[in-house]
Amino acid sequence: MTPAGDSPPECRFEDGTIHLDGLEESQVRSLRDSTPQLELQPDSRTGGWRVPAFRYAAIRAATADLTIADTVLECEPVPDLQSAYELREYQHEALSAWLETDRWAGHQLDIAGLERAPAGVLELPTGSGKTVIALKAIERLGVPTLVVVPTIDLLEQWIDELETEFDIPIGRFGGGEQRLEPITVSTYDSAYLKADSVGDRFGCVVFDEVHHLGGEGYREIARLLAAPARLGLTATFERPDGAHEIIEEIVGPLVHRVNVDDLAGEHLAPYDVKRLEVALTPAEREEYERAQETFTDYLATSNIRMQSGSDYQELVKRSGSDPRAREALLARQRAREIARGSAAKIDALEGVLEDHRGERTLVFTAYNDLAYDVSERFLIPTITHQTGATERREILERFREGTYSRIATSNVLDEGVDVPDASVAVVLSGSGSEREFTQRLGRILRPKHDGSRALLYEIVTADTSEERVAARRR
Incomplete structure (x- = not known):
């Protein structure tokens, strides 16, 4: 409690940090002893204390017994949000698991309309409807929300989906436009530049493809935002470099996981993986x-x-x-x-394409040169990092409508792009990343109307280092 006549301690946001002014020395000692992870540092300018903005929820929990003048969040009201989506059972279970988490350790604190601050990561396969779960999470919380995505394509997809479902203006940071609304979608690059200035404007943040936050620069986005409610979405949470442990600290732990095999055959297409070994000349x-x-x-x-x-x-x-x-x-x-890029791989690919003539097929390579070789040999369109946005959209649209039945690509379609339904994928070359393999498999797992099985081919050169690479990703 605060002594009568004394001003209560103040908690405020400034440039990606939370400032605490007016605390007594004994209160500071108590905070440091009870919650050492706060990273409480002295502020020589004000004589107060400061912590990274993402510690806001922890600060509120640690000071629950104190009278605090809290001005951290400046959130505009959000109208009543209603989505027409009905969650499937596994989506409902995932959302419930997230909502049951509580960064405030059970303290019922009314901040920006939030009585609880769920925080954590959901891992579900590509094509399982992670966006739908996030829409329902935004609807349930009903507070200003920032959605952070890795690409411009995903930025556009999220904005279209949010505008359709909620019928309100949606802000955007990215693609040459910087417009703030109570619900805003941003690329990771734009969020990195703006997080310190808008970190007090949102009660919730959704990180799509949250594994990107493991990067040295991008992790600062989460640290500079005060949003107490945090939702991470990914198909593959764990990173080979161990940086998922950083994500657990700044977003929350993995709270629910659904494997591909849990959904294949019912909510996703049943699938088979075939490995073709070829020999060097x-x-x-x-x-x-x-x-x-x-x-x-x-x-x-x-x-x-x-x-x-x-x-x-x-x-x-x-x-x-x-x-x-x-x-x-x-x-x-x-x-x-x-x-x-062995010659036998191209010959094997020819056989696969012949066996699946007329079926929508994606050919994945590790190199642009190999993708272009495939394009030239089989007269199929190619999408690489060098393909312009307009041309890429045109190729995908023609693939969607059936004008094209095959596309070759070098990594670009692994994530962050809305790829139309395909039933066959060929991994002509790739890395040892489990994430990359899972994302590529996910591109062919949308349910098929005829009940057919999806098929993924791995073409591997025998008796080379590629065998070890293929084993690592599986």
């Missing part, structure tokens, strides 16, 4: 072995074991000043190129 084998030998000979004398990403970074670092390291690095890259 004698000339390719000779060049591959020569490149591998150059690479392994250097490793044997360098104390680099290539067991982690840091080992590879060390090799890259040394290649700047050590000619042998550079030769080894180039040899490794050449060996991988040979394995990923």
